[in-house]
Amino acid sequence: MVDARVLAVPVVPRQLSAQRGRDPYPYFGWLRANAPALPELRAGGYTVWYVSRYEDVLSLLADQRLSKNPDLVPGYVSGPLGANRHLVHADPPEHARLRKLVGAAFLPRRIAALEPLIAGTARQLLDRADPAQGMDLIEDFALPLTFTLICTILGVPEQLITPATRQLLADTMVPSHASDTREQLQVFLRQLVACKRLGAATELDLLGALAHARGDRLTEEELVSTAYLLLLVGHDTTVNLIGNGMLALLRNPEQLRRLREEPELMRTGVEELLRYDSPVRNATFRVAAEPISLHGNTIQSGDIVSLLIGSANRDEARFPEPDVLDLARDPNEHLAFGRGPHFCVGAALARLEGGIAFRLLLDRLGDPRLAVPEDALRWHPCRVMRGLVSLPVTA
Numbered sequence: 001m002v003d004a005r006v007l008a009v010p011v012v013p014r015q016l017s018a019q020r021g022r023d024p025y026p027y028f029g030w031l032r033a034n035a036p037a038l039p040e041l042r043a044g045g046y047t048v049w050y051v052s053r054y055e056d057v058l059s060l061l062a063d064q065r066l067s068k069n070p071d072l073v074p075g076y077v078s079g080p081l082g083a084n085r086h087l088v089h090a091d092p093p094e095h096a097r098l099r100k101l102v103g104a105a106f107l108p109r110r111i112a113a114l115e116p117l118i119a120g121t122a123r124q125l126l127d128r129a130d131p132a133q134g135m136d137l138i139e140d141f142a143l144p145l146t147f148t149l150i151c152t153i154l155g156v157p158e159q160l161i162t163p164a165t166r167q168l169l170a171d172t173m174v175p176s177h178a179s180d181t182r183e184q185l186q187v188f189l190r191q192l193v194a195c196k197r198l199g200a201a202t203e204l205d206l207l208g209a210l211a212h213a214r215g216d217r218l219t220e221e222e223l224v225s226t227a228y229l230l231l232l233v234g235h236d237t238t239v240n241l242i243g244n245g246m247l248a249l250l251r252n253p254e255q256l257r258r259l260r261e262e263p264e265l266m267r268t269g270v271e272e273l274l275r276y277d278s279p280v281r282n283a284t285f286r287v288a289a290e291p292i293s294l295h296g297n298t299i300q301s302g303d304i305v306s307l308l309i310g311s312a313n314r315d316e317a318r319f320p321e322p323d324v325l326d327l328a329r330d331p332n333e334h335l336a337f338g339r340g341p342h343f344c345v346g347a348a349l350a351r352l353e354g355g356i357a358f359r360l361l362l363d364r365l366g367d368p369r370l371a372v373p374e375d376a377l378r379w380h381p382c383r384v385m386r387g388l389v390s391l392p393v394t395a
């Protein structure tokens, strides 16, 4: 049945819609001006509302009328694993319980101690590359760096930290591959969790610590889901920060020069790169648990609400000259890590990894340039993440 509410909405100009995979910002600008809450009826029979203005995204990120429970949406198939007993799909009081257990490992103090490990891993990767001959910043640097680090932090045995494991995780995000890889991934994660339950937890071993937590413990299902969540969001997102950030610097050579000459700009610089081309385009899953009025519309119970972080971070009502990359921008209240109870657990780690990666890349690459024409760059077709498939550069 056609939803009458959908017929009344403005039609997005075709050209903006067609180019949004490559450059979503003109499309986002159009949404903010013309349809700040845009409904879309999906084939499963449910409606998704796209919310694009900063003030709306900010308040809805912490709005208790929105639930994280996918079962509230009839017809919605959630997540590649089938098992979603992790933070992203938890409501209070479950969420607070899981968050306390997982969050303990990501406290800024513990993360700061990882600096030598991060810098050492990044240096090794750059030692292996020959930028003068050209290198792919995604495949040769960002992916192996972030994957090795999250595996090390979680305590995944070294022999499993392989490109094949990485590919297995990545494939679960591609709907056409998901059913083939789901089973393999389930087996992998269950074995990993079983091995953590058996062995004693070592120092850098978050999964081991979770498996051995006394008192309040994670169930088998929660442990498997949490391992999957952290392995996936613990590296893909930071790959996009490094990739999107380096591309933004290559497109703005005067900012790149400034960052090299004034390394103290790195703190505000990383925040600006997070804002300017946000690695996570939409916030995580949310569904209306009760009707919500927004800009003259009624979001009904059971409708999905997609908060467009990438659009909020370019909102002219919040940021002066939002389309200008200004590494010294301060204040910079971007929403790249979300806000409120589901604020990114790994924000401190991502900021540290990003800062170290940009510093070392600028040191080693001298005067980097794109090795292919800009039109040849390919972006992942994912609706949630925003990231490049590859970023070939030469020094």
Ligand code: HEM
Pocket (backbone or CB within 6 Å): 061, 087, 088, 089, 099, 150, 229, 230, 233, 234, 235, 237, 238, 241, 278, 279, 280, 282, 283, 284, 285, 309, 335, 336, 337, 338, 339, 341, 342, 343, 344, 345, 346, 347, 349, 350, 351
């Ligand atoms: C630049 C890198 C990253 C960005 C931009 C990013 C962004 C985000 C965003 C936007 C959310 C959802 C907020 C919401 O829907 O309310 C989130 C949640 C989350 N992030 Fe990150 N993230 C990054 C890196 C990481 C890393 C390295 C880890 C783990 C090691 C991580 C773990 C998580 C977890 C577990 C959640 C769920 C939190 C919850 O629901 O309570 N993230 N992140």
